[in-house]
Amino acid sequence: MRFTGRVFRAHNPRWSFTPLSGDGAALHGGRFNPVGTPALYTSLRMETAWLEAQQxxxxxxxxxxxxxxxxxxEPVLDLTDPSSFNDLGSSPIALACPWEELADQGKMPPSWELAKMLxxxxxxxIIVPSFxxxxxxxxxxxxxxxWSDSLPSRVIVIDDEKRLPATATSWSQAENK
Incomplete structure (x- = not known):
């Protein structure tokens, strides 16, 4: 499917100069990306972005x-619809797996296997439930x-008034205090 609309993301203010980066996810891994694989985690509601960031x-x-x-x-799959799994050889259970525990044990989480295949x-x-x-x-x-700033997978941060810092140097004074 094609997704058009607005999404939200809550950042540690220290990294607000890179609002389109998937580097943190690549560095630490996530439910749908192993370490080394960039991913941009966003939410369909601002309240969900808050919940996700405050876990x-x-x-x-x-x-x-x-x-x-x-x-x-596009293409974006809506995995909140159980029928989406019919042709994937997977199930909604893969989404909810204890991915951190499995990764710590050196096992491949089912959510990573699904992401790799997709x-x-x-x-x-993918659109997924929040855990x-x-x-x-x-x-x-x-x-x-x-994702990029152009089609077919355009994701653009809304910052018409240029409120986000352009570089990390804006944080250097805060670090010295």
Whole structure:
């Protein structure tokens, strides 16, 4: 399918100068990308972006920079619809696997296997349920493996007023305090 619309992402303010980077996901890995594979994790609602970013601190929220993105991307699979799995040789259970635990044990998480198969078939991204603490069925994410500032998978941060810092140097003064 083609996804057109707005998505959201909550960033650590330190990295707000790279709002389109998948480098953090590549460095640490994620539910749908192993270490070394860039991914852009976004949410369909601003509240979901907040939940996703605060997973480690649900009772002590940390500062975040929330960005909105305009998206026009294809192909995108909606894996919140169970019928989407009919031809994939997978199931919704793969999405919810304990990916960190499996990766720590040196095992390939089913969610990574699914992502590998989908990216090999040219899929740009997937819509998936949020697994963040407190998430409801309304909380969904759009995870990109392919994105750029042009079609067929265009993802553009909304920053008409140029509020986001252009480089990391804006943080150098804060580090010296």
């Amino acid at each position: 480690g601190f649900p009772f002590k929220p940390q500062p975040l920079t929330i960005c909105a993105y305009d998206v026009d991307s 990216t090999a078939n040219g899929v740009a991204g 963040a603490p407190g998430a409801t069925e309304n909380d969904r994410n759009l995870v990109f493996w392919r």
